Amino acid sequence: MIEKELPLFPLNLVAYPGEELNLHIFEPRYRQLITECVNNNTTFGVPSYVLSKIEYGTEVRIVKLEKTYDDGRMDVRTVGMGIFKVLDFVSPWPGKLYAGGTVEMIKADHDGDVVLQEELFKLANDLFEWLGMEGLVKFDQKMLTYAIAHKIGLSKEQEYELLKTTSEKKRQEFLINYLKLTIPIVKQMEQAKDRIRQNGHFKHLDALDF
Incomplete structure (x- = not known):
């Protein structure tokens, strides 16, 4: 495994490899981080502070410094690269306002199962149909699970x-299992909404023949 030192910008979110992440930077420590990364053409890490600990995250590179405000705030476009595990988290990093540390880059496999891929896309499309959102997201058979994960309501x-x-x-199986549990719940909720809408309206009912 490859180890490297990275400036670290913990966030309460999950960024995936290949994902575009747009950030509004306002704290002085992170303005310093972004400025140095832009000037030196270097990357930084976004540890996912989701379970109240610093453990796994994603290395990101800056695609574009979109805007710099008069007061020093910034809008920056980034894209996810690889996944890492934090080995050493130091806050602040010596001589810096921001945190940094040593991370171990994690090799992720991107070769999925074709049959599972077809099932995953069918279920994802089914979910969007039940939500009345078909057409809003185009699912492509070449999409990796990372590209689907943020679109289907995961916590x-x-x-x-x-x-x-x-x-x-395993990521395909994870998402398939999630969708198999979620779609019946969504279906039940949508049917309940239909029943609620009909409540109070005059109904044409056929008499039951007993």
Whole structure:
């Protein structure tokens, strides 16, 4: 495994490899971090502070410094690269306002199962149909699980669990199991909403023949 030192920007979210993450930077320590990364063309790490601990996160690179405000605030576009495990977290990093530390880069497998992939996309589309949101998200057969995870309503804890899962096949199974549990609940809620809408309206009912 590869170890490296990274500036660290803990956030209460999960960023995945390949995901675009837009940040509004206002704290002086993180303005310093972003400025140095832009000037030196270096990356930084976003540990996911989801379970009240600093453990796993994603290395990100800055794509564009979108805007700098007169008071020093910044809007910055980043994209996720690889996943890491934090070996040593130091706050503040010596000589800096921000935190940093040593991380171990985690090799993640991106070769999933074709059959599971088809099932996953079918279930994801089913979910969006029941939510009345079909067409809002286009699911592509080439999409990795990382690209689907933020679109189907996972909790932050579930997103974090997926981040720690290094096998694409296991990530496919994780999302399939989630959707199989979620879709019946969504279906039941949508049917309940229909019944509630009908309540109080005049109904044409066929008499039952006893």
